Amino acid sequence: MSVGVGGLEAPRAADRGPSALERLANSVILLWGWRRYALIFTAGALFVLAQAPYDFFAVGFLSFPLLVWLLDGAVVGGNASLWQRARPFFALGWWFGLGTFLFGLWWVGGAMLIESETYIWALPIVALGLPLLLAPFYGLATLLARLFWDEGLGRIFALAFGFGLAEWLRNWVLTGFPWNPVGFATMPVPLAMQSTYLIGTIGMNAAAVFVFAAPALLGSGRHRRVGLALAFLLVAAHLSYGAWRLDQPIEGTTLRTRIVQPSIDLTEKWDGEVRDRIFATMLDLSKGPPDDRGAPIELTLWPETSVPFLLTERPDALSALGKLEPAGEGLPDHLTLVGAVRAEGEMGTTDERYYNALVAVDRAGLITGAMDKVHRVPFGEYIPFASLFSLVGVEQIVAGPMTFEAGVQRHNFTLPGGLIAAPFICYEIIFPEEVDAGSAGADLLVNVTNDGWFGDTAGPYQHFRNFQIRAAETGKPGLRSANNGISGAVDARGRVADALAMNERGRIDLSLTVPKRAEMRLSPSVVGLGVVAACGVLALAFTLLGRRRMN
Structure with missing residues (x-):
């Protein structure tokens, strides 16, 4: 027996109720109908604050855990068709992307104001049309994550894999428009830009989603300590390498x-x-x-x-x-x-x-x-x-x-x-x-x-x-x-x-x-694709381990 304040018996860890984050996660998971999509749209819109010129990167630790918990609640009956199983995942990513691109790229419509007497009619079409074209990429990201979704760390790797691959596709599909990739949210200052020399923006996209989404483990799921430790090590390595590289003289x-x-x-x-x-x-x-x-x-x-x-x-x-x-x-x-x-x-x-x-x-x-x-x-x-x-x-x-x-x-x-x-x-x-x-x-x-x-x-x-x-x-x-x-x-x-x-x-x-011109090195974009692929492999491994544990 353990003794608490005033000699009263302190509750054992197993007897404690859910934490505040667990209660929040449960309430998010159980949301239904339009409230789910309103919340994820808001989470996507808020994520714009992590990009230039605002650079409030901490908002990523809100937007992505909300996305994880809403995806946790995206379940359908056992007799559902393949599309019925996939649709809730795609829809959540699509609404997240619509919020992000609508509020992050609204300024594109400003070009219509230069010759407003001719093109003012096109302003709403441009301001809304581009986000509508880009939102499906994030829908694809969450749909890909659905392939490896589990109750633990696997789903964090799965989300990193899905977004990493979707952001890579944004480089060339429909002529390409990789504006404001998620990885940029982790690079507000030169100290945090140096890792791109190793793994490129493509690799940073996957790493950023993993780090931003990892706190979702505190609210729901297994492997909390492992997941948070990995996220902490990634951030530490990222900043340490940046500090070392900035300290190297340029001659x-x-x-x-x-x-x-x-x-x-x-x-x-x-x-x-x-x-x-x-x-x-x-x-x-x-x-x-x-x-x-x-x-x-x-x-x-x-x-x-x-x-x-x-x-x-x-x-x-x-x-x-x-x-x-x-x-x-x-x-x-x-x-x-x-x-x-x-x-x-x-x-x-x-x-x-x-x-x-x-x-x-x-x-x-x-x-x-x-x-x-x-x-x-x-x-x-x-x-x-x-x-x-x-x-x-x-x-x-x-x-x-x-x-x-x-x-x-x-x-x-x-x-x-x-x-x-x-x-x-x-x-x-x-x-x-x-x-x-x-x-x-x-x-x-x-x-x-x-x-x-x-x-x-x-x-x-x-x-x-x-x-x-x-x-x-x-x-x-x-x-x-x-x-x-x-x-x-x-x-x-x-x-x-x-x-x-x-x-x-x-x-x-x-x-x-x-x-002096550097010697030939492996392209950071190629290494970045390797990082994305590694996230996919780890997502699969954790998913298989989770299923084996359940059996």
């Missing part, structure tokens, strides 16, 4: 760079009467001695489609670009990378083709190279199934007055000093596998974009976060120029070296340290 070649952010009003962007004024503004921002009084500038970077006309038709513009930095004996070479529209074929005929390109102009005012955007934005730069959509009057919405063709292949730019830059235009930077493959053999990343379509919303902050994480993931520093922000530079660990605020007109002059 290499210095590149003197000027990043320009013009903050041009998009309503004037393609106005023929103000094109020269826009170009003159860009030139004025790009001229003059370095603001930091450092060495002469070697590379000047302009944003996506910053030149409002065809460069090949304006030799005077090319000459002006060549004269941005003074020439002379002892001065370094200089290159300007400008976002511009590139044209091919005979203008005014059916043979004319336009490309969203990044063009290199040297000191002599000559175009020395160009890289056309390969991964275009659907409905922004081209219309998929254009003949079908034209029947209902749907045309290109945001990118410009023409439809862009896709670039054939990626290639890099050689910068002054022999450094190799891998260019990515606009949202190409959000695709981890494409960036990993496209930057192979390069020394640094270059990202140009025009996020002005989305105003001062969460969108540009989330886009910049993608840029940061790609740098940490590849181990390469990055330069970014955006029309209205966020422009800046990050080192090879994803730490911000300097940046311009949203809607600020100005430039950044800085020295970027470019480390």
Whole structure:
């Protein structure tokens, strides 16, 4: 007998009632009807707070345990068909995804307000349509988890496997849109970004779901100590590796760079009467001695489609670009990378083709190279199934007055000093596998974009976060120029070296340290898929052990 306060007998552990978390879990599990879906929709919406610019990652420890407990209660009768058994799991993931994507991507509809007199009708369609397209991925995640669902740790691994695989599919299904993957919720600061160098964002997606969902074991299920210990070890290893990697010195070649952010009003962007004024503004921002009084500038970077006309038709513009930095004996070479529209074929005929390109102009005012955007934005730069959509009057919405063709292949730019830059235009930077493959053999990343379509919303902050994480993931520093922000530079660990605020007109002059090119290594995306597969194997193992125990 054990003695409690005042000599009274203390209750034995077996005699204690359920804990507060167990009571909460039971009440969630027993929810029925619309209340279940209202709660999971709310949990998904709240999870948006874990993403940039809010970075309140702790909300993940609420959203995912609620998802686990609601899935625990997603049961049907023994005579139910296969679809009847699967439907509750898919529905819960779908509603979770709808809440996440609706509140996380609402700002996409803001592009309709730039030319509101023409496209205001499309605002609700865009704001709701994209979440409706993405929500089934999370429905698939919970449906896959259903295959291994049990009463213990197996279901936590199963959920990590399901979300890991679904997030990987978001990279390429329907042309791909892996915006705000769940793994980003665990990476609000560079300390927490370094694990992507090992297992990529793909692996971090699975690891994040496991850690966020593990506290659900406190409310229901077996293997509590084992599950929580594994989650704690994962977090400890994640942060320890991050601290170690950030502590490693970065040594290499210095590149003197000027990043320009013009903050041009998009309503004037393609106005023929103000094109020269826009170009003159860009030139004025790009001229003059370095603001930091450092060495002469070697590379000047302009944003996506910053030149409002065809460069090949304006030799005077090319000459002006060549004269941005003074020439002379002892001065370094200089290159300007400008976002511009590139044209091919005979203008005014059916043979004319336009490309969203990044063009290199040297000191002599000559175009020395160009890289056309390969991964275009659907409905922004081209219309998929254009003949079908034209029947209902749907045309290109945001990118410009023409439809862009896709670039054939990626290639890099050689910068002054022999450094190799891998260019990515606009949202190409959000695709981890494409960036990993496209930057192979390069020394640094270059990202140009025009996020002005989305105003001062969460969108540009989330886009910049993608840029940061790609740098940490590849181990390469990055330069970014955006029309209205966020422009800046990050080192090879994803730490911000300097940046311009949203809607600020100005430039950044800085020295970027470019480390020695790393030897070939196994792609973090491949390792990440291995992490996802391991979660599936462990889910199966725990499920089989659980069934054997019951027998």
